[in-house]
Amino acid sequence: MPEMPEVEITKRILEKQLKFLKICKIQIFKKELRWIIKNELKKLFLDCIILKPFRLGKYIIIPTNKNLCLIIHLGMSGVLKIKIKNEKLEKHDHVKFTMLDENEKKSYLIYNDPRRFGFIDYCYNNKLKYHFLLKNLGIEALSKGLNSDYLLKKFKNKNISIKIALLDQKIVAGIGNIYASEILFLSKTHPLFNVKFIDVNQAIKICKSIKLILTRAIKKGGTTIKDFKNPDGKLGYFKQQLLVYSREGKKCFVCTKIIKMINFGGRATFYCETCQKSSKEFLKEI
């Protein structure tokens, strides 16, 4: 489910609904996620008061008043659900936090993840940037620092296709497989274009497209392909705006030629051969 816009949507709702709640109970029904949830987490976070959640790339960070923060990643199929009633568990509910507000009213945060590629970890607030999963994150996709200079610097001495580069969280944090195809279509860049040939003009276009696509997706509440729901249970509506992703065999909205799908790096990539044309010599072999 989640690329950065979906994670951002999730975070915004957590921000509204979890702030200053006290964690009074933690239940772990399945600790074998991407990594095994550490035993001590349950005890450590008891009686912690939740401060303002934030996002780093596709990670959600939930800081607390005890210098500890939760690190949550939703993997491919993870969702966080907030409930105000103590409802029966659903399939693939793996972790449940019970929380209290200042009037002792309970609410519940539930981590649900069918494929279990996501995880929950924790660390000390001041050690966050040294956490092994966060320390190598590249620049935030929507930050000002993401500009053509930054991209060109990162692309220097690399010999990979632009599609692979956009998915590399060490370069830019937040882009996933759906939006990578969309971004390349918008910037008229062939997905196999070798980053070592990207010039300033192309880098500027790519930066603009990254920001435009992700900002639009956030506005639409993210993309629901199959199972993304925000913590309020709402769906995302960016799917209707997708220009190339999952449109193989259909007509390009711009030139009416047929959208192609290719597979590399183990992921599907959708593009328009006409709109994203490139001389062969600039493409990365696959």
Add this chain to the structure above:
DNA sequence: CGTAGCGCCTGCCGGC
């Protein structure tokens, strides 16, 4: 060193 490919999981869909 950088890069390509694998594997972790469950569920769903299309083809036979």
Add this chain to the structure above:
DNA sequence: TGCCGGCAGGCGCTAC
């Protein structure tokens, strides 16, 4: 109807 292969929004690890 049922079974099977392929595929899915991510990402760290391993082998080269």
